[in-house]
Amino acid sequence: MEILHARTGHDFTHYKRATVLRRLERRLQVNGLPNIIAYRRYLEQYSQETRALLADMLISVTNFFRDREAFDVLEREVIPAVFKNAQEEEAIRAWSVG
Numbered sequence: 001m002e003i004l005h006a007r008t009g010h011d012f013t014h015y016k017r018a019t020v021l022r023r024l025e026r027r028l029q030v031n032g033l034p035n036i037i038a039y040r041r042y043l044e045q046y047s048q049e050t051r052a053l054l055a056d057m058l059i060s061v062t063n064f065f066r067d068r069e070a071f072d073v074l075e076r077e078v079i080p081a082v083f084k085n086a087q088e089e090e091a092i093r094a095w096s097v098g
Helices: 002-008 017-031 036-045 048-066 068-085
Strands: none
Touching (some): 002 036, 002 048
């Protein structure tokens, strides 16, 4: 994770341990490596692996944002309910990843 952070600027410190381990295990399998020590050496030697690891780390996080059904539910049910239930003078705050 230190190598990934240094090379990409992405900090995965607060990711769930199980998620990180699943992503690392996948990279071990893809590259035919026996253990995490071998993978670290591989990552140090082949900088292009950094992008592949980053892509694997982000896939489960960004999957929601490619889920059309989830956005349809937000549009039909969640957002209208937020406005309907808000007090007249109440501010509505939204967070966007974009």
